[in-house]
Amino acid sequence: MNWLSDNVLAHLCKLDNEPDLSGTRYEMIEKIGQGGMGSVYLVRDRALDRQLALKVLNDVPSGAIVEARLEREARIIARLEHPGIVPVHDAGVLQDGRLYYAMKLVRGKRLDEWVYRATSVPERLQLFEKICDAVAFAHAHGIIHRDLKPQNIMIGPFGEVLVMDWGVAKELGQNQSVSNQSDKNGPLEASQTIQGTVVGTPGYMAPEQARGDSAVDAGSDIYSLGAILYFLLTGQAPAQAEHDPDASMPASTLIPPRRLDRSIPRPLEAICLKALSAEREGRYTEVTEFVADIASFRAGRRVRAHSESLIDAARRFGSKYRAVIALVLAYLLMRILLLIFAGF
Amino acid sequence: MDHDTDLGGPALAFPASRCSVVRAVGNPDPAIRRQAFADLVSAYWKPVYKYIRVKWSTTNDDAKDFTQAFFAHALEKDIFAPFDPARARFRTFLRSCVDGFVANAIRDSSRLKRGGGSEVLPLDFDAADAELRVQALAGRTDLDDFFRQEWVRSLFCGALDDLKQQCATAGKKMHFEIFLRYDIEGPETVPPPTYEQLAREFGLPVSQVTNYLAFARRQFRQVVLERLHGSTGSEEEFLEESGRLFGGVKP
Numbered sequence: 001m002n003w004l005s006d007n008v009l010a011h012l013c014k015l016d017n018e019p020d021l022s023g024t025r026y027e028m029i030e031k032i033g034q035g036g037m038g039s040v041y042l043v044r045d046r047a048l049d050r051q052l053a054l055k056v057l058n059d060v061p062s063g064a065i066v067e068a069r070l071e072r073e074a075r076i077i078a079r080l081e082h083p084g085i086v087p088v089h090d091a092g093v094l095q096d097g098r099l100y101y102a103m104k105l106v107r108g109k110r111l112d113e114w115v116y117r118a119t120s121v122p123e124r125l126q127l128f129e130k131i132c133d134a135v136a137f138a139h140a141h142g143i144i145h146r147d148l149k150p151q152n153i154m155i156g157p158f159g160e161v162l163v164m165d166w167g168v169a170k171e172l173g174q175n176q177s178v179s180n181q182s183d184k185n186g187p188l189e190a191s192q193t194i195q196g197t198v199v200g201t202p203g204y205m206a207p208e209q210a211r212g213d214s215a216v217d218a219g220s221d222i223y224s225l226g227a228i229l230y231f232l233l234t235g236q237a238p239a240q241a242e243h244d245p246d247a248s249m250p251a252s253t254l255i256p257p258r259r260l261d262r263s264i265p266r267p268l269e270a271i272c273l274k275a276l277s278a279e280r281e282g283r284y285t286e287v288t289e290f291v292a293d294i295a296s297f298r299a300g301r302r303v304r305a306h307s308e309s310l311i312d313a314a315r316r317f318g319s320k321y322r323a324v325i326a327l328v329l330a331y332l333l334m335r336i337l338l339l340i341f342a343g344f
Numbered sequence: 345m346d347h348d349t350d351l352g353g354p355a356l357a358f359p360a361s362r363c364s365v366v367r368a369v370g371n372p373d374p375a376i377r378r379q380a381f382a383d384l385v386s387a388y389w390k391p392v393y394k395y396i397r398v399k400w401s402t403t404n405d406d407a408k409d410f411t412q413a414f415f416a417h418a419l420e421k422d423i424f425a426p427f428d429p430a431r432a433r434f435r436t437f438l439r440s441c442v443d444g445f446v447a448n449a450i451r452d453s454s455r456l457k458r459g460g461g462s463e464v465l466p467l468d469f470d471a472a473d474a475e476l477r478v479q480a481l482a483g484r485t486d487l488d489d490f491f492r493q494e495w496v497r498s499l500f501c502g503a504l505d506d507l508k509q510q511c512a513t514a515g516k517k518m519h520f521e522i523f524l525r526y527d528i529e530g531p532e533t534v535p536p537p538t539y540e541q542l543a544r545e546f547g548l549p550v551s552q553v554t555n556y557l558a559f560a561r562r563q564f565r566q567v568v569l570e571r572l573h574g575s576t577g578s579e580e581e582f583l584e585e586s587g588r589l590f591g592g593v594k595p
Contacts, residue, residue, distance in 0.1 A: 003475050005531075012500055027554075
């Protein structure tokens, strides 16, 4: 062969990296995403004539560890049957030796691409509760996510929420609670894992996770959820520093949400900051407790994270019973007016 | 039973991994050294020739002479011996050797006559010239990029020749033909052929076209990596180049 054009060379480089789907029931349509561990392709399931997302491992030299991760991710997701967690339909090994798993094709936007200002605070909180529900479900099954961030959350066209990318999730022992740091994942699952890197994403990662402590548990997910709430309230991550464990946002260096947006209610800010507490003990102990505080806020009840003053309590009372108070005031005003006119 | 419907089909018997010809050119055994040198010339002569034409704006006759003389000089003086993989890629090292050689030759006004005292290598310069004529060279300012692209082109062309030969030997000509139609001619065809069209053309079910293509692609990749391994200076360079070529795919 004497001549290959630049166009053909580019094509050959690209096709070589495409997964080999021969012998499977899937037909390649296009690549739709790329992550640290693998790439995601839009494929057609010939047997059932439907489109799926196929996550395929990037064939890299550190394959053994990464393959274990992908396998485990598929296994973990398969265990978590919840509307907020994308279901896995199939897993296996491709002809080219790469591991894959087929999952439901999620159409929608990532939370970080979602225009948060287009919705009201109550709507954003409703969405946040759905994220928390999925995470709480996983925790109840002994699994912590460890990389919760807006990029790993998909919002469907009907407002459905899906928590994605369980590749660095930690699977706890059967009789262990999520706050117990022992796990059954072996050396792979220490917080300092693949090639000495820290699991998680700066800005959304709990300080203990950033330090590479082995004591990573549900509290770390609660911190990340707090960071997501911060994002939902302000449109930005709590800290956007480069990856630097020492600078990874102890609470004292956090800019409180109200400093970025004065319209954020104080109790909501307090909830957010409690979840983002640098010390594990300062945070909510469980996601359900966190969600309960959010629900209290939405219902106009007192929240645990906020010790309110008399004025705050009056304001909350006023806000909660606005209609009743207005009616009573209108009634009283009418009576006064009647008395005045009766005097004449 | 048609083995190609099995998972992956039977693998072709490919030669064992080539050792780096770059390292082998320094081998004390003259036979090994000569073979390694021939492989190295085969991988690099065309990029070198085109590079001289573009970088030094020479006539094709001068570029031919320089290319021939450069490789003859390299063999005679063992100029690749000082190559240190820790300091640079072999490709970069080679290019700097070419630049030094051509600069000296021009400075000394000692235009080297083709075949003048040295062995003339059987290189198809006419083909290289024909390629240069159809290549869009305007606006090429990054000569390192240009040299690399020509090297990749040379690597892939050689790999395609190897694949053709090996498929023929293994009785898998149709696999190669389908690969040629879909992945080599396809990107240049408007509209590109579909699996269905190829299935009709070759009288196969669509699933077989998928399997044949997958087989040929797998073997093509293997041949490219074999050649790449041969023409890089170290394992690190090989891994880096293979990652750059195939987006992080494990060799």
